[in-house]
Amino acid sequence: MDEQHQERWDVVVGEPRPWWHIEVREIWRYRDLLWLLVRRDLLAIYKQSLLGPLWQVLQPVLTAVAFAVVFGWLGRMADKGVPPVLFYLSAIVPWTFFANVVNRTSQTLIWNAALMTKVYFPRILSPLATTLSTAFSFLVQLAAFAALAVGYHATTDFAWHLDSGILMLPVLIALLTILAFGAGVLVSALTTRFRDLGFLLGFAIQLLMYVSPVIFPLDSLPPASGLRRVLEVNPMTPLIEGFRAALLGGGMDVPALWYPLLFACILLAVGTITFHRVQRSFADVI
Amino acid sequence: MSNGSVVISVEDLHKRYRLGTLDAGTIGDELSAWLARARGKGDPRAPIGEEQRVGDHFWALRGVNFQVNEGEVVGLIGRNGAGKSTLLKLLSRITTPTAGRLRMRGHVASLLEVGTGFHPELTGRENIYLNGAIMGMRRAEIARKLDEIVAFSGIEHHIDTPIKRYSTGMKVRLGFAVAAHLEPQILLVDEVLAVGDVAFQRKSMGRMRSVADSGRTVIFVSHNMFSVQSLCSRAIWLDQGRIRQDGPVAEVVRDHLAEHAVRTVERTWSMQDAPGTADLRLVGVRVKGSGGQDVFRTTDELVVELELQNLTIVDEDLNIQLIVHTENDVVAFVSDMTEVLGTALWHVGPNKVSCTIPPHLLNDGEHRLSLLFQRRANRHFREDHVLRFEVLEGPRRGAWFQKWVGAVRPKLRWQR
Numbered sequence: 001m002d003e004q005h006q007e008r009w010d011v012v013v014g015e016p017r018p019w020w021h022i023e024v025r026e027i028w029r030y031r032d033l034l035w036l037l038v039r040r041d042l043l044a045i046y047k048q049s050l051l052g053p054l055w056q057v058l059q060p061v062l063t064a065v066a067f068a069v070v071f072g073w074l075g076r077m078a079d080k081g082v083p084p085v086l087f088y089l090s091a092i093v094p095w096t097f098f099a100n101v102v103n104r105t106s107q108t109l110i111w112n113a114a115l116m117t118k119v120y121f122p123r124i125l126s127p128l129a130t131t132l133s134t135a136f137s138f139l140v141q142l143a144a145f146a147a148l149a150v151g152y153h154a155t156t157d158f159a160w161h162l163d164s165g166i167l168m169l170p171v172l173i174a175l176l177t178i179l180a181f182g183a184g185v186l187v188s189a190l191t192t193r194f195r196d197l198g199f200l201l202g203f204a205i206q207l208l209m210y211v212s213p214v215i216f217p218l219d220s221l222p223p224a225s226g227l228r229r230v231l232e233v234n235p236m237t238p239l240i241e242g243f244r245a246a247l248l249g250g251g252m253d254v255p256a257l258w259y260p261l262l263f264a265c266i267l268l269a270v271g272t273i274t275f276h277r278v279q280r281s282f283a284d285v286i
Numbered sequence: 287m288s289n290g291s292v293v294i295s296v297e298d299l300h301k302r303y304r305l306g307t308l309d310a311g312t313i314g315d316e317l318s319a320w321l322a323r324a325r326g327k328g329d330p331r332a333p334i335g336e337e338q339r340v341g342d343h344f345w346a347l348r349g350v351n352f353q354v355n356e357g358e359v360v361g362l363i364g365r366n367g368a369g370k371s372t373l374l375k376l377l378s379r380i381t382t383p384t385a386g387r388l389r390m391r392g393h394v395a396s397l398l399e400v401g402t403g404f405h406p407e408l409t410g411r412e413n414i415y416l417n418g419a420i421m422g423m424r425r426a427e428i429a430r431k432l433d434e435i436v437a438f439s440g441i442e443h444h445i446d447t448p449i450k451r452y453s454t455g456m457k458v459r460l461g462f463a464v465a466a467h468l469e470p471q472i473l474l475v476d477e478v479l480a481v482g483d484v485a486f487q488r489k490s491m492g493r494m495r496s497v498a499d500s501g502r503t504v505i506f507v508s509h510n511m512f513s514v515q516s517l518c519s520r521a522i523w524l525d526q527g528r529i530r531q532d533g534p535v536a537e538v539v540r541d542h543l544a545e546h547a548v549r550t551v552e553r554t555w556s557m558q559d560a561p562g563t564a565d566l567r568l569v570g571v572r573v574k575g576s577g578g579q580d581v582f583r584t585t586d587e588l589v590v591e592l593e594l595q596n597l598t599i600v601d602e603d604l605n606i607q608l609i610v611h612t613e614n615d616v617v618a619f620v621s622d623m624t625e626v627l628g629t630a631l632w633h634v635g636p637n638k639v640s641c642t643i644p645p646h647l648l649n650d651g652e653h654r655l656s657l658l659f660q661r662r663a664n665r666h667f668r669e670d671h672v673l674r675f676e677v678l679e680g681p682r683r684g685a686w687f688q689k690w691v692g693a694v695r696p697k698l699r700w701q702r
Contacts, residue, residue, distance in 0.1 A: 008391065009295075009389040010391050012388075013376070013382060013383060014386055030419075032419050033420060036419045037416075040408060043405075043412065044405060047407050047448075114402075119378070119380065119396060119420055120396070281382065284304075
């Protein structure tokens with residue numbers, strides 16, 4: 001009886017155990033902290049200035065307007081009578097989410113260094129909270145897109161017709177979140193060892209956007225062109241195309257989503273395993 | 287108080303840190319380090335020898351074993367770098383051991399600082415929730431204790447103000463109010479927690495005592511033997527990453543202090559080895575308490591005695607300066623012999639000279655003594671760090687248990 005009692009430990013360190021076992025249980029145990037960290041991020045963004053929440057919405061809209069002006073002047077790329085601003089915005093909103101999650105989670109451990117060196121909590125909460133708070137801004141931006149689309153529908157001859165593609169929206173959001181979280185967590189584990197990775201990262205994400213269909217739809221490129229092949233390798237391509245189809249109506253290529261799904265799963269696994277390995281010594285390095 | 291069930295079990299715990307530039311961590315650094323290793327410059331993860339420092343690695347802990355029963359209040363003592371903080375960090379799971387096993391039962395809370403994770407933009411109330419959750423409290427638990435916490439902090443009127451408008455003292459009070467309402471089964475406390483004013487210190491020590499009295503397990507890290515003795519029943523003495531002694535607090539503290547007492551309080555030399563020059567040799571130096579004792583307290587009067595061999599015929603230009611260094615090699619003060627004695631004739635053969643350090647001048651801690659011999663205001667010779675001794679805390683009034691700040695600790699005259 002007493003022997004059995006002796007074997008019930010709440011904390012065990014230094015014994016090999018399946019990592020997912022610990023991780024999932026610990027995240028559940030600390031779910032209140034996760035929620036409070038998300039809340040802290042959001043309050044910090046939205047309290048700092050009056051423009052805070054507005055800026056969250058204005059930023060992608062202004063980018064879409066800029067794209068519409070610049071590319072409209074270079075030559076029309078938007079199709080099917082969709083207002084250029086809506087056309088660009090439908091891709092910029094998911095793209096911004098992806099870029100923000102990767103950028104912010106890669107810094108999250110360094111931002112939270114003061115916490116990490118003073119107290120224990122499952123370290124994965126830090127990138128997880130960042131992803132969730134960024135997801136909140138993303139949902140706000142999606143709502144802004146809808147408002148804008150309704151506005152165009154009411155005031156111009158543009159007809160906003162959604163088809164069954166919109167039902168795929170939750171799937172697309174889930175895929176995008178997993179992909180972004182996996183990439184972000186991998187990079188954040190690496191940035192604790194290589195601080196200079198942060199500078200490279202911003203640049204890499206910028207480059208990645210130009211080889212995605214944010215600016216031009218995939219089918220505007222000739223089938224055998226080199227650029228098209230590069231775009232097809234980018235796992236973000238089917239996702240961006242999917243978002244555009246879901247938000248603007250017009251045939252969604254559902255089978256094409258297998259590629260980003262596979263990619264997201266691999267990235268998630270590699271990211272969390274790397275993170276789990278590195279997290280042991282975060283406090284010694286940061 | 288202790289019912290015999292083990293709540294902390296530490297087995298063969300090792301912790302290795304990397305030293306030097308490898309931590310800087312840029313890809314460039316890492317590449318060059320990798321290249322160096324690839325060229326066969328030796329594996330930095332060499333097996334543990336008797337040395338704490340192996341290559342660019344430092345073994346902060348090397349094989350620590352102990353168990354703590356429920357309800358025990360254990361003090362971790364040892365000098366700087368002995369591994370106390372590292373052990374506390376491992377117990378609080380801030381970092382993980384390089385080798386060995388650590389098991390604990392029950393909710394563990396560590397107080398390495400107060401107000402961890404406070405966000406300046408959030409209000410006092412929001413920060414209570416955040417800080418409480420970071421310390422491992424459930425949201426419902428915080429909500430239940432919120433009124434109590436707010437009342438304890440004494441800042442009811444500003445509780446909905448962003449804490450960037452708080453003074454440092456208010457933030458500390460708020461942080462401590464949350465910490466005071468933790469109800470862990472195991473509490474890990476670093477003495478650095480004891481910051482703030484005396485009233486706050488008294489509050490925090492009082493709180494720790496009540497936690498200890500309520501049958502919870504406490505691990506307390508401190509430099510201050512007085513507070514360890516007043517709080518703990520058992521002490522673990524760490525020395526160079528290993529447990530030197532583990533037992534009843536009175537015994538361990540006594541032996542720990544005794545070791546400090548047997549530092550170099552006296553040195554003598556034969557004429558052949560004596561430091562000095564052809565015409566003057568230092569053959570003996572000692573420091574002792576005015577009562578002859580060799581354990582010193584801040585309240586003691588100390589006497590430094592020098593024995594010199596003068597080899598010249600007549601010497602009236604000689605001056606001696608006594609230089610007292612504190613732990614960090616800061617010069618606490620210099621005392622000049624001729625300033626007091628004037629110039630006097632030294633006869634050939636042995637000469638004795640002594641200098642009295644009044645009570646309430648030295649601060650507690652390790653001190654080193656250097657001697658400078660001058661002739662005609664020029665340096666004749668100098669003997670650095672000729673003695674080393676520890677000055678212990680005298681009895682203190684009040685509840686201030688922190689290290690007393692300052693190179694010296696004079697008791698000055700106050701009038702009103």
